[in-house]
Amino acid sequence: MSTLTVAVIATTGFSPFHFSVPCIIFGSSMPEPNLFQVDICAETPGVILSDIGLSINVENGLEKLDTADIIIIPYWNNPNEKPSQALLDKLIVAWERGAEIVGLCLGTYVLAYAGLLDQHRATTHWEFERDFMERFPNIHLDSNSLYTSDERLITSAGTASGIDCCLNIIREHYGAATANRVARRMVVPPYREGGQAQFIERPIPETTRDSKMNELVNYLRRNLDKSHDLDSLAGFACMSRRTLTRHFVKATGSTIGEWLNAERLQRSQELLETTDNSIERVSDLVGFQSPISFRQSFKAKFRVSPSEWRRTFRGPAPIIQEKGED
Structure with a gap:
């Protein structure tokens, strides 16, 4: 069984929680060695600052995307900001050669900006649902799901649903037994299906203009x-x-x-x-x-x-x- 390579992309203003999820699940929590190899990469290698002041030193550039089996964008700091064309082009080429492209939480925006999600199902954090639909009308947004998978394009909803999404990727590649062992090591539920609704707060407007x-x-x-x-x-x-x-x-x-x-x-x-x-x-x-x-x-x-x-x-x-x- 060959080792699957996972490229996790660090971006300026990243969320430490979101970023740590794929690194832990595909790295230190794996019950067997050599199932996955995790490579952290960035568009510009070096020290990258998170949204709370923590920083990481990234040695790899985007060349890691050329050969990765799974590419994960754990977070995107600003939905209004379109990623660089260099990053978007790398994602498009990787998907066309058969890689899985994963956007966790607001990382879905990166896949959307690349045009990869057009006419595909996707999800993202419920608070950004209206913005996402207005910005990307050709994407079939599933605002209830914890995660979606559509032709190697994988997306998850907010924060903790990234754990469910990554566990499901393990389940798809190595079976439920391996995914369950990872979940036990992390002390999280082994399976919450992708269709389980996000607990969305949708307040009905108190007043109208009439x-x-x-x-x-x-x-x-x-x-x-x-x-x-x-x-x-x-x-x-x-x-x-x-x-x-x-x-x-x-x-x-x-x-x-x-x-x-x-x-x-x-x-x-x-x-x-x-x-x-x-x-x-x-x-x-x-x-x-x-x-x-x-x-x-x-x-x-x-x-x-x-x-x-x-x-x-x-x-x-x-x-x-x-x-x-x-």
Whole structure:
């Protein structure tokens, strides 16, 4: 079995955490020698400063990209800044000869600037979702996934999902047993599938530019637990159904039904995280017709169940010790 070479690119203002992930996973955490060889390289070799003042001394230039099997850009400091053409050209040539090109977190921007991701799936940190879509409209952004892999173009979402992404690369090359051993050495979950949703904070705007729609939005927020139909809401707003629908979409960017569903789900997240209400009670409080429809809508949106969401953000339920027990 031949050794796979991994080139990790250091860039000015790099994040030490992001940078260390591939170096550790493909380096010191490997359970067997000679599965991977990690080479750190930079466009300009020498001392490179991180975003928190730490620095590294890089000896290799971009010539390492000419022969690497896997090339990783762990981070990109400024999404507004296009990488040099020399770096982009190296990545294009490497991909065309069969190398895997990996962008972790904002490193996805580098692959995008190179044009490699056009018409391919990709992901990046959810906070940059809108910027990324506007900047690169030809890329199919999967904003829910922890990582994606599409024709040797591999991307991951924010921060810790880079660990999941790198473990998956090991799994693809050497199997689950090797990846699991690496995960155990790092004391991290051995497998979180790429499709698991990022825990994205998508606050719904509190107000719109339309004062009448603001009144309606505030009314709906105060009455999420009630059922609403277009006729009654049109009466509340003193508009026809058609006029109300047009104004609401213009003000919020979504239909009333879409807005209500998003608001109910967002409120349910808050209740799951901050109260001990049962799933059934949460479903009632936010206005779903049944706990089943609530669970289905929640899972469809966030790819985890309400119970899993609660465990993630509140931890396991405490064990209550009975009086007299030691």
